[in-house]
Every structure is written in structure tokens, then in C-alpha cells.
Amino acid sequence: MQDRLLPYWLLIPAFIIVLATTIYPLAHSFVTSFRAWDLTTSRRPEGFVGFDNYIYAASESAFLNSLWVTFVFVITSVALTVVLAMALALLLRRKGPMHTFTRIILILPFAMSPALIGVSYRFMFNPEFGVLANGLGAVFPSLQGVPWLADPQLAMGILVLTDVWHWTPYMTFMCLGGLASIPKETEEAARIDGASNLRIIFGIILPQMRGVILVMAVLKTIFALKMFDQVVTLTGGGPGTSTETLAYFIFNVGFRWFDMGYASALAWILTLIMMFISIWYVRMLLSERKMATA
Amino acid sequence: MKRQLAYVGERALLVLISIVVLFPIAWMFLTAFKQPRDAYSLSLWFEPTLQNFITVFSHPWNLGSMVLNSVIVSTVTVAIAVPCATLAAYSFSRFRVRARKFLFFLILSTQFIPAVVIVLPFFLMFRQLDLLDTRIALIIVNLAIVTPFVIWMIKGFIDAIPQDSEEAAMIDGASRLRVIKDIVLPMAAPGIMTSSIFCFILTWNEFLFALILSRREAVTLPVGLVNFRTERGDLWELMSAAGVMITVPIFIMALFIQKHFTRGMTAGAVK
Numbered sequence: 001m002q003d004r005l006l007p008y009w010l011l012i013p014a015f016i017i018v019l020a021t022t023i024y025p026l027a028h029s030f031v032t033s034f035r036a037w038d039l040t041t042s043r044r045p046e047g048f049v050g051f052d053n054y055i056y057a058a059s060e061s062a063f064l065n066s067l068w069v070t071f072v073f074v075i076t077s078v079a080l081t082v083v084l085a086m087a088l089a090l091l092l093r094r095k096g097p098m099h100t101f102t103r104i105i106l107i108l109p110f111a112m113s114p115a116l117i118g119v120s121y122r123f124m125f126n127p128e129f130g131v132l133a134n135g136l137g138a139v140f141p142s143l144q145g146v147p148w149l150a151d152p153q154l155a156m157g158i159l160v161l162t163d164v165w166h167w168t169p170y171m172t173f174m175c176l177g178g179l180a181s182i183p184k185e186t187e188e189a190a191r192i193d194g195a196s197n198l199r200i201i202f203g204i205i206l207p208q209m210r211g212v213i214l215v216m217a218v219l220k221t222i223f224a225l226k227m228f229d230q231v232v233t234l235t236g237g238g239p240g241t242s243t244e245t246l247a248y249f250i251f252n253v254g255f256r257w258f259d260m261g262y263a264s265a266l267a268w269i270l271t272l273i274m275m276f277i278s279i280w281y282v283r284m285l286l287s288e289r290k291m292a293t294a
Numbered sequence: 295m296k297r298q299l300a301y302v303g304e305r306a307l308l309v310l311i312s313i314v315v316l317f318p319i320a321w322m323f324l325t326a327f328k329q330p331r332d333a334y335s336l337s338l339w340f341e342p343t344l345q346n347f348i349t350v351f352s353h354p355w356n357l358g359s360m361v362l363n364s365v366i367v368s369t370v371t372v373a374i375a376v377p378c379a380t381l382a383a384y385s386f387s388r389f390r391v392r393a394r395k396f397l398f399f400l401i402l403s404t405q406f407i408p409a410v411v412i413v414l415p416f417f418l419m420f421r422q423l424d425l426l427d428t429r430i431a432l433i434i435v436n437l438a439i440v441t442p443f444v445i446w447m448i449k450g451f452i453d454a455i456p457q458d459s460e461e462a463a464m465i466d467g468a469s470r471l472r473v474i475k476d477i478v479l480p481m482a483a484p485g486i487m488t489s490s491i492f493c494f495i496l497t498w499n500e501f502l503f504a505l506i507l508s509r510r511e512a513v514t515l516p517v518g519l520v521n522f523r524t525e526r527g528d529l530w531e532l533m534s535a536a537g538v539m540i541t542v543p544i545f546i547m548a549l550f551i552q553k554h555f556t557r558g559m560t561a562g563a564v565k
Binding site: 023032 | 304305307308309311312314315316318319321322325333334335336374375377378379381382384385386388389391397400401403404406407408409410411412414415416417418419434435437438441442445469470471495498499501502505506515516517519520528530533534537540541544545547548549552
């Protein structure tokens, strides 16, 4: 009797944590998203307003701007990270002391605090005494005195750069894992037949990596959608609102303007976007698996 | 000739990658040991000093209290999350629990929820309970991020352990709990250790929760970085010194679990 219930007892502590720290807050913010609640004027929620918060979002330019900023950020950082990680993994899969060394130091960016990464890049791109701003200016005279973080496009570029620098190592390890699980025979046979490296990569390796690349792309999309830390420490959303991502915008609405109802609605819009992508991703994976077994 | 060129090219590429990875970190470390005038002059030759570290640990920066906050929050989070997660992971790994798929999916799906969604209600609750700006608040919220991740990771490690010795022990009359304590835990220890370090790193680097839920008392190291932006401008040499304090313990841990890193990262790929 006791043994039959044991599996459930083992689950209980973890479930209490998940319920209390995730499910309950989610439900709470869902309810709040249908309320008017301005913390600066009222300590208690002020009553239900139906879908007003959501409808307001659809017409507010600051929100639509953050949606666009997030979209641009996600597309560029995902594309760059996935392509670079794949290339790095193809380079690093060989054995050799230098390969091993590079693999080991690749762990460092991922272990680093994203807030600190933002700070470091801000320092290096400071136009007066930043080492990268000055270094680039010295090598390419046309880049001298470029106001890196004061220009909307360049600031977005640097934000993407920090994110790619942070995540490419992780994704490279995922690729290396995928490469290790591909059977070597076809590749060796092709090599004996005299196929070029490029043909082997594009004709044999990449098609077999489709599943891994798909997983990477979707995971990276989800991480990029939530991206927050570097926005605070690198650009502060600026110049203007040019790097104000959705997560940062929600933070502003909630903790600068203290509009809890609206912030909750925006948070749920972000959650729904992420759920939609996750479901789509699980379905793609399932069909991928079906294709593999067929 | 062509082959030699490819060989040299590949090595050159590896060196270039290493530089791109190491340079921002190295520059921060160098800056941390520079006097202000060197930090702002881009000089590579400078007289190293420990003054920045002394400054950040004294008034008004008081990095020491932030180090303490970070250590306490991360350690307690690990100490709560890892044992609970280990039990749950064992259950998921070994038993056909009813609605197992649903429960497991529920736990995994919480990882897709943006942190900013969770922090709004917690901010309101903690304000009500007078828990804002306390370490307890940060520990509670960090558990939300870390627990599902660790269950997922440790399950991967337990799945990899063969079940024969467990079954043999139970035929000899050992209870499940005994089996878990005497057989599974020792065998899973390296995996649990790796997961704990991952969990520690996640909490240690956590920024959003700490930024919103702490003001003065419970500020952790990553949030402390923001303090070095003053009206007089950003104090880069002090920021760098604080950055070194954030980074060194984490780098040591990361290199320590380096061998398991790939596996752990792909196992916990959802986070």
C-alpha cells in the first residue's frame, strides 16, 4: 500500500514548488490582466474591465514598437546564432589540442551573467575610451568617432552581437552533440569517392542535422523573445525606444508606470506568443520523428 | 600544398575564435586592475593595482553585502530545489505514475513562461506580505526558474543508470527508500552535482527578479552592477572589479564540470 503511493509522495515536494511559484502566479496575472489596476492610485485592484487592456495594446504605438523591435531582434539573433554554431561545430568536431582548448573556453561566455555581458559591451563600445570603438576606428578610418550606442541601428546591432556572443557557444555544444550521433559511414564513403568538403557538409551532414537545427532555432527563438538583462545594462531600451524589446516594455509598464492590469495583459500576450511557438515546435518535432522512423 | 594551407587556415580560424571569445572577458579583468586614468586611456601597459577591489568593498558600494546576498540566495535555492527535484526525477524516471505525461509536460512547459510574467504577481504578493527586498523573496522566485530545469536534468542522469542493482537489492528485501538512498544517490551523485552547479549558476546570474524585488538590503551582484552608473558617469574600473567578483566563482565551477557540460546543457536544453 505504502509502496504504491510512494511514486506520488516523491513528486509532492517538487509539485508544491511548481504550483506555488509558477501556476499560481500565472493564474494571478491572468485575472489581473482583465482588471484596471494603477498601483500609484490604488493599493487594491479596481474592478474588471474585460478585454480593455488587450484592446488598448493593439492600438498603442509603444507596444507595437516593442513588438517590432522584438521581431527584428529575434530574427537576426536566431539566424546568426544558428548558422555560426553550426559552422563552429563543424570546425570543432575534429580532435586536436587546439580544438579541445577552443571547446573549453567556449564554456566561458555561456557561464557569464548576461547583465555583465551588457555592461562589458557598453564599456567596449564607448566612443571616447571604449577599446572596440577606438580599435575599429584605428583599423577602419571611416569608423572613427561613430556613436555606436547612440545610433538606433548600431545599438540594435550591438545588442544582437552580445546575444550571439552569449548563446553561440551553447548552441555549438548542441550541434556537436548532434554531429556525434550521426553515423560516420556515409561520410567516409563519400570521401573515398572524392566528394569535396562542401558537398559532404551540404549533401550529407546538414540534411541529417535537420532535427537538431530545428530544436536549436526554436529554443533560441524562445530565449530571444524573453531577452531582458542586456537591454537594461547595454542600451536601456534606447536610443529613444529603438531597442525596447517586449520584455523590457512590460517591465517599464509594470514597474515605472505601475499599471499592473496593462502589464499583466502584455505579459500574457508574450506568454501566448511563446506557447504558440512551443506548440508549433513540438508538432514539427513529432512529424520530424515520424519521417525518421518511416 | 593545398592541404597545408587548409591546415594553417583551420588553426588560424581557431585562434581567431578564441580571441573573439576571450577578449571581452580579458579586457574586463585587465580593467579591474587598472587605475582610473589607465582605464580611460586604453593603455595596455599599466601599473596593476588592487585599489578598485578595496573601493568596491568599502562604503558606499559595499559589495561585500551583495556577495553575501548572492551566496545565500544561490545556496539556499540549490539546497531546496535539488533534493525536491531529485525525488521527483526518480519518480518520473522509474514509475509509471498516472498522468505522468501530463505532469511532466506541465513541469516542462513552465520553462517556456517568460520570467516577467511571474514577477508581476510576486511583486504584488510580496508587497502585501512585506517581503519586498528580502532574500526570502528572491529564493522563492528563483525556485520557479530552477526547479523544473533541475528535474529535467537529473531525470536525464537517473535514466542513464541501469536498474539491475536496484532490482537485486529489492529482491533481497530492501525498501524503495533504502534503494534510493544507498544505490541511486551514490550512482547519480556526479549528475546531481553537475545539476546543482548549473542551478547555482542560473541563480547567481539571475537579474530580472533581483532588479524588481530588491532595493537596498537584498541586492545581488548582477543588480549591484547598475549602481556603478552615477551622475558622474559610469565608473568602469569599479564595474569591472565587481564583474570579476561575479565571474570568477562561476568560471571555476563551469570549468570544474566542463566534461559534463555538454551533456548537462543539452539535457536542460529547454531553459
